Amino acid sequence: MSDVYEALQKIVGKDYVSNQAEERYFYGRDPGLMPPHEPDFVVMPKTTEEVQEIVKLANREKVPIVPKGAGLALTGLVIPQRGGIVLDMKRMDRILEVNEKAGYVVVEAGTTHGVLKSYLQKHYPHLRHSIPDSPPIATIVANAVIHGQGRLTQQRGFNSDMVSGLEVVLPTGELCRIGSCSVSSYWFSKGPPLPDLSGLFLGWFGSTGVITKLGMKLYPCKKIRDVMLFLTDKVDLVPEVIRKLAHTEMVEDIVVTAQPIPLRFKGNFYILLYITGDSEEEIEFKKKMAWDALMEYVESRDGGFVSVTPDMKPPFLAMPSKDTARFADVSKGGGFEYSGPIAPIDKYPLYLKKLEELAAKYKLFYSSAARVIDGGHSMMFSFSYTFNRANPDEMKRAKTALDEAAEFALEEGGVIWKPNINEQQMIMERMDPNTLKLMTSIKHLLDPKGIMNPGNWEAK
Amino acid sequence: MPELKFDKTKCAECKATSCLVKCQYMDFKDKDKAKKEWQKVINGEDSSVLEACTTCYACEEHCPFGNHPFYLIVERQEEKGILPAPRPIITMWINQCEPVGRFMVGKIEEKALSYCFMPQLNALVGGKLFENIAHSSFFGQEFFCNVVYLHYAKMSVIKDRLPKVIENIARLGVKEVICLHDECYGCFTSLAPAYGIEVPFKPIHYYEFLYDRLKELENEIKPLNVKVAYQRNCSARLCPEIDHYVDDIFGLLGVERVKREYDRKNALCCAETIRMAKGPAMADDLQKKNIDDMVKFGAKYCVFNCPACYDSLAEKVVKVGIDPIHMIDLCRLALGEERGQKLRLEGMPALQVAMEDR
Numbered sequence: 129m130s131d132v133y134e135a136l137q138k139i140v141g142k143d144y145v146s147n148q149a150e151e152r153y154f155y156g157r158d159p160g161l162m163p164p165h166e167p168d169f170v171v172m173p174k175t176t177e178e179v180q181e182i183v184k185l186a187n188r189e190k191v192p193i194v195p196k197g198a199g200l201a202l203t204g205l206v207i208p209q210r211g212g213i214v215l216d217m218k219r220m221d222r223i224l225e226v227n228e229k230a231g232y233v234v235v236e237a238g239t240t241h242g243v244l245k246s247y248l249q250k251h252y253p254h255l256r257h258s259i260p261d262s263p264p265i266a267t268i269v270a271n272a273v274i275h276g277q278g279r280l281t282q283q284r285g286f287n288s289d290m291v292s293g294l295e296v297v298l299p300t301g302e303l304c305r306i307g308s309c310s311v312s313s314y315w316f317s318k319g320p321p322l323p324d325l326s327g328l329f330l331g332w333f334g335s336t337g338v339i340t341k342l343g344m345k346l347y348p349c350k351k352i353r354d355v356m357l358f359l360t361d362k363v364d365l366v367p368e369v370i371r372k373l374a375h376t377e378m379v380e381d382i383v384v385t386a387q388p389i390p391l392r393f394k395g396n397f398y399i400l401l402y403i404t405g406d407s408e409e410e411i412e413f414k415k416k417m418a419w420d421a422l423m424e425y426v427e428s429r430d431g432g433f434v435s436v437t438p439d440m441k442p443p444f445l446a447m448p449s450k451d452t453a454r455f456a457d458v459s460k461g462g463g464f465e466y467s468g469p470i471a472p473i474d475k476y477p478l479y480l481k482k483l484e485e486l487a488a489k490y491k492l493f494y495s496s497a498a499r500v501i502d503g504g505h506s507m508m509f510s511f512s513y514t515f516n517r518a519n520p521d522e523m524k525r526a527k528t529a530l531d532e533a534a535e536f537a538l539e540e541g542g543v544i545w546k547p548n549i550n551e552q553q554m555i556m557e558r559m560d561p562n563t564l565k566l567m568t569s570i571k572h573l574l575d576p577k578g579i580m581n582p583g584n585w586e587a588k
Numbered sequence: 589m590p591e592l593k594f595d596k597t598k599c600a601e602c603k604a605t606s607c608l609v610k611c612q613y614m615d616f617k618d619k620d621k622a623k624k625e626w627q628k629v630i631n632g633e634d635s636s637v638l639e640a641c642t643t644c645y646a647c648e649e650h651c652p653f654g655n656h657p658f659y660l661i662v663e664r665q666e667e668k669g670i671l672p673a674p675r676p677i678i679t680m681w682i683n684q685c686e687p688v689g690r691f692m693v694g695k696i697e698e699k700a701l702s703y704c705f706m707p708q709l710n711a712l713v714g715g716k717l718f719e720n721i722a723h724s725s726f727f728g729q730e731f732f733c734n735v736v737y738l739h740y741a742k743m744s745v746i747k748d749r750l751p752k753v754i755e756n757i758a759r760l761g762v763k764e765v766i767c768l769h770d771e772c773y774g775c776f777t778s779l780a781p782a783y784g785i786e787v788p789f790k791p792i793h794y795y796e797f798l799y800d801r802l803k804e805l806e807n808e809i810k811p812l813n814v815k816v817a818y819q820r821n822c823s824a825r826l827c828p829e830i831d832h833y834v835d836d837i838f839g840l841l842g843v844e845r846v847k848r849e850y851d852r853k854n855a856l857c858c859a860e861t862i863r864m865a866k867g868p869a870m871a872d873d874l875q876k877k878n879i880d881d882m883v884k885f886g887a888k889y890c891v892f893n894c895p896a897c898y899d900s901l902a903e904k905v906v907k908v909g910i911d912p913i914h915m916i917d918l919c920r921l922a923l924g925e926e927r928g929q930k931l932r933l934e935g936m937p938a939l940q941v942a943m944e945d946r
Contacts, residue, residue: 359676392684396676419868425674426867432674435860437899439708 139181144172155214160465161527162204167214176340184301195334197270203548209583232292237269256349261449274546285502293343299575315343335581350404355444358399360431363477372421374504378414387495461516467533471542490525590783598653607647607657643739644857645825665741678740691728698763701725705732708895712916715925733775764790774826795833811842817887820855821894841922846885858897
């Protein structure tokens with residue numbers, strides 16, 4: 129192993145590789161509930177060439193290698209299950225190109241959502257990207273790799289749907305471009321009209337290669353962004369309300385929140401609608417469409433729009449939302465995790481009932497913030513529980529509740545989002561055998577020595 | 589449980605039925621029709637009044653006998669399960685104002701300020717006007733007057749919570765409570781007495797307090813010499829006897845209260861409750877009429893009493909070139925101080941663009 133350490137030092141310089149206990153401790157865990165496992169080395173490359181050299185070294189020495197962004201997935205996806213090298217991509221943080229007319233940006237793998245947001249606001253204020261509600265240090269690549277969602281997901285799909293090209297270091301060390309950038313200097317499409325090979329890397333959690341560059345589509349940043357808040361106390365109405373709102377095609381983002389405290393939330397479902405426009409007339413028109421869509425519930429008294437005062441708006445309009453961080457400390461001790469199945473919106477009432485049932489069973493505080501995806505084709509429902517990190521019993525209860533939630537979500541037709549290694553097994557057990565065989569073949573073809581983020585998407 | 593002291597013989601003797609005839613939102617110009625309909629309300633029968641009421645509180649002011657027609661309407665709505673607003677919104681209000689033991693109490697003296705449960709008031713209290721009393725104040729659900737439930741046909745909540753609220757305030761040892769909103773003042777001077785609930789302290793409307801302080805500081809006042817439109821709010825209808833202080837204060841500040849159509853007894857409500865209950869069409873129409881009226885009479889400022897009215901209308905009056913300002917801030921301006929409540933542009937995205945475009 130000392131040979132590997134020295135070889136890594138030669139590649140990136142001694143300041144950017146470590147086998148010290150402190151680094152190994154931190155890189156051996158994430159903020160969620162999965163058990164830690166320490167790496168042997170942590171390395172921070174600066175260039176694609178360095179990544180290639182590191183991967184070639186790992187391949188040669190059969191050392192596991194785990195590419196890592198900010199490590200915020202909460203489900204242990206960058207915990208090095210079999211040790212080896214954690215490849216921390218944060219130093220590769222350049223914004224390489226913004227193509228204003230074609231509407232895309234090309235970034236290095238360590239570029240964060242927060243940095244890109246600031247960059248666009250400063251240099252291209254008429255353009256924006258889909259910001260997830262994770263902390264701003266979340267990297268664009270890692271978020272795409274886990275099929276993250278963001279503020280444009282209701283209209284544009286998963287953030288990974290907005291990818292417009294990839295540069296990947298394959299597990300054998302070759303560099304490969306995916307999409308239009310493989311035949312042209314433009315990064316406008318990750319697939320069409322070519323065979324879409326992005327699926328070999330997106331959703332694989334770094335188990336098929338290391339993404340070093342990514343193209344991401346940019347969208348119009350309207351001058352005005354406003355929020356409306358619709359409440360209903362009937363869970364069965366939630367899917368209907370979402371469908372009606374999505375049908376208007378006027379709403380940029382729809383998030384449904386349910387939680388028992390603070391007390392103003394109790395007994396109701398908070399449906400946040402985000403409206404954007406370049407003029408007051410556009411905003412008013414869109415708001416009117418939303419009102420018209422839901423007026424029948426106002427008349428029946430089953431739902432209503434709450435007046436959103438100027439004081440209420442800033443937290444609602446913040447991108448990313450800070451509510452997640454606040455929620456994380458409800459139990460004090462700063463712990464929270466969620467299981468987030470992607471499911472048809474009709475499943476909302478069923479999942480909500482299960483969320484409450486598990487919270488009661490395991491004496492946990494709960495919340496759910498569900499985001500509508502792609503015009504209502506599906507939604508991300510979060511089973512979120514908080515725990516105190518100084519309370520092992522509460523952590524155990526939270527983990528058990530999340531495991532049961534994941535099992536339930538699958539049974540009811542959902543697919544677990546960013547599943548941990550155990551949940552991946554649950555998914556693969558239910559998967560069509562030929563699909564699983566195909567996945568296994570692809571994985572083996574790309575990573576014959578099984579060095580890439582081992583433990584993930586590995587069929588038993 | 590406290591019961592409404594309603595005297596139906598007064599209504600029987602009433603020839604005007606002003607409670608309905610003068611209503612700006614229901615069409616009861618025909619006095620006979622109004623009388624019949626009101627009788628149905630008294631009898632506890634089904635009445636269109638119960639469905640159509642916008643909960644503007646104005647009939648409390650219109651009744652010449654102080655017989656509390658609005659409180660009766662609210663009682664009847666609740667008895668019949670008529671919801672003047674969507675049920676989830678009512679639930680939200682009931683839950684969020686429930687006392688949970690998280691309140692703030694300053695260094696209470698015999699005279700104290702009540703912030704009720706309106707955090708927005710905190711930005712307003714400051715400067716010379718309040719220099720000797722700001723420390724003696726209290727805030728929180730425990731001191732919340734609960735009058736808002738009149739909008740939601742939940743008199744039962746008021747009857748349940750109000751006696752405890754009064755007890756909580758009394759326990760502070762306060763003799764005089766300066767109410768920073770007339771929901772509170774109206775609660776203690778109109779609603780509580782109407783239900784026979786004893787109020788063991790003296791409520792003082794903050795307009796009276798402001799007037800007295802301005803008299804003390806009269807030498808420091810620099811007359812503003814401007815025309816203002818006054819936005820009278822719904823709960824002002826519970827304490828119409830206070831309205832003269834608006835004129836008195838404006839007199840001290842050198843301010844002209846424009847004689848517009850929608851002021852005093854003919855005031856239009858801010859319409860946010862109406863928007864929530866009946867949709868945007870009626871609310872937008874009312875707000876337009878109200879603001880056009882302010883413009884027509886050349887108001888430079890729109891002076892607010894109620895923070896909720898401010899939230900509802902501030903952005904809209906700015907767009908027509910009128911400066912929204914709370915009464916306390918108007919007084920502070922005349923004393924050469926900065927206003928406490930800034931235009932909260934951060935929460936008004938449309939306004940941000942409007943300002944940038946200028």
